[in-house]
Amino acid sequence: MVDYSWNVIIFQIIFPSMGVTLLMVLCATVLACLLGFCLAIALFWVGKHGLSPNEKCYATLNIVVSFIRSFPFIILAISILPITRFITGSVIGWESALFPLTVAATPFMGRIFENCFKEVSLDLIDAARSFGATNLQIVFKILIPATLPSIVNGGVLSVIQILSLTTIAGTLGAGGIGASALIYGYQSFNDKIMYTLVIVLFVLVLAIQLLGDYVYKRIK
Amino acid sequence: MITIENLHKRYHDTEVLNSINITIDDGDIYGLIGRSGAGKSTLLRCINGLETFQGGSIVIDGVDIATLHDKSLRELRKNIGMIFQGFSLIDRKTVYENIAIPLECWHIPKPEQKERIEKLLKIVGLESKRDQKARDLSGGQKQRVAIARAMVMNPKILLCDEATSALDPKTTDEILELLLELNKEYGITIIMVTHQMSVIHRMCTKMSILENGHCMVSGDVKEVFLEQPQALQNLVGILECNLPETGINIEVLITDEAVGQQFHSDLSLSLKKPYKLINSSLTHYREGVLSAFVIxxxxxxxxxxxxxxxxxxxxxxRIERE
Structure with a gap:
């Protein structure tokens, strides 16, 4: 076991891998949020008590969402490698990891946002209909404003979920904190590096959660 | 004017509304009363197209609402306000923002929004709560916001779905008072769905009693209570008193307040015959009092x-023991 100095650990291992992880989390969150949001609106729109109920559409979407969510992430990432290569031109590097991360996180976020929308009382939607709101207006002027705090909460949950997925992506060549912990820590029998990186992850999760709680309190 | 003719509605195989015929004139306060599941809320929701129906017609000011779709249906709804038992506000928005939602949906310019909302806040008595969040309000205040929101598009008709059922008696009174005022000031037609007989007494000029999707009785409130049709008895229950086993029981209904007050002394002085007073009740209506005595x-x-x-x-x- 090589005993790296803290200087090396911090500036040559932690900082670069943290940069990669943060980039992955940020980009995957933005992508998965946008897509998950659209998915949630679609699910709610055609859902049983939705804006324009359609049993078949809902059943189809529902099955697709559950199907993707049933994959363990590592299996999902491996099984869609050809598509990843086709879309991103490569299978390694953090940019390539964005594709499987987005594919995995979108249904997760979609489901969470859908559940937020379901919390809205049906009377409130009826009230909006009763003054002549269109379905789109109901989404943007009623559903989203009414559920914004829950959406933020769900978003925080999703970001932390994505952070944990990036560590798995790291084992498949994406780099980042997960990969460093595995390669420099676990596989090199270097507990110092491994546990330091675990603490870094812990601090990241805590920071995300605190930031989310702060925003939640502000907008509630 | 709203004319409902031979209305039928089914959910799968269940007949929810069955040949309903009701006419509601402009400026009326019309009560729809019945037990839970009688179809009164469904009927109300048919009027603004929140529910569809399979047969018959609803004509509002000459327009058959079954012919309306999307845009034209929304235009109709603009002229029909609605309030609910659960207030249905966005809790994290302020009073002002909640009332503004319909105006925003209809792209009313901001200065006009402000003017309309402030006028309504004055009418419903919530000027001081303008910037409070809806969740910090009491039930009565929430319902006032909902009323303001329902009125902000200047509707001609206001639908109330159990609007006071979640409120305590005093607050109920205040909300009913406000609705009466809106009816008087702006001539708005109000249709009230309720299971509270007191709401009908206090507010309504006309009423219908619904039972299992059928409209059993329709007419002037006072006349319905004077005639005491079976549907009304089913609803209020047969007299809540034990009738004596001997003798004959007679129920007397008097609509003239003075006559009612004099009834017992007049009766004793003129007839000089003994009788027992078994039950007496006074009901206050929008216009007058109904006295009911069982002797x-x-x-x-x-x-x-x-x-x-x-x-x-x-x-x-004459009334018989059960």
Missing amino acids: NVSQEDYQDFLDYFDANHLNYK
Whole structure:
């Protein structure tokens, strides 16, 4: 076991891998949020008590969402490698990891946002209909404003979920904190590096959660 | 004017509304009363197209609402406000923001929004709560916001779905008072769905009683209570008193307040016959009071009492023990 100095650990291992992880989390969150949001609106729109109920559409979407969510992430990432290569031109590097991360996180976020929308009382939607709101207006002027705090909460949950997925992506060549912990820590029998990186992850999760709680309190 | 003709609605195989015929004139306060599941809310929701129906027609000011779709249906809804039992506000938005939602949906310019909202806040008495969040309000205040929101597009009709059922008696009174005021000031037609008879008494000029999707009785509130049709008895329950086993029981209904007040002394002084007072009730209506007395008389005197009631044009009927 090589005993790296803290200087090396911090500036040559932690900082670069943290940069990669943060980039992955940020980009995957933005992508998965946008897509998950659209998915949630679609699910709610055609859902049983939705804006324009359609049993078949809902059943189809529902099955697709559950199907993707049933994959363990590592299996999902491996099984869609050809598509990843086709879309991103490569299978390694953090940019390539964005594709499987987005594919995995979108249904997760979609489901969470859908559940937020379901919390809205049906009377409130009826009230909006009763003054002549269109379905789109109901989404943007009623559903989203009414559920914004829950959406933020769900978003925080999703970001932390994505952070944990990036560590798995790291084992498949994406780099980042997960990969460093595995390669420099676990596989090199270097507990110092491994546990330091675990603490870094812990601090990241805590920071995300605190930031989310702060925003939640502000907008509630 | 709203004309509902031969309305039918089914959910799968269940008939929810069955040949409903109701006419509601402009400026009326019309009560729809019935037990839970009688179809009264469904009927109300048919009027603004929140529910569809399979047969019959609803014509509002000459427009058959079954012919309306999307845009034209939304235009219709703009002219029909609605309030609910659960207030249905966005809790994290302020009073002002909640009232503004319909105006935003209809792209009313901001200065006009402000003008309309401030006028309504004054009417519903919430000027001081303008910037408070809806979740910090009491039930009565929330319902006032909902009323303001329903009125902000200047509708001609206001639908109230159990609007006071979640409120305590005093707050209920205040909300009903506000609705009466809106009716008087702006001539708005109000249709109230309720299971509270007191709401009908206090507010309505006309009423219908619904039972299992059928409209059993329709008419002037006072007349319905005077005639005491079976549907009304089913709803309020047969007299909540034990009728004596001996003698004959007679119920007398009096609509004239003065006559009601004098009834017992007049009766005793004129007939000089003994009778027992079994039950008496006074019901206050929008216009006047209905007095109802149940008296018990002996077999021999029965005819004398009837002659007295006939001579004095009193409304009476013999009632039997269950």
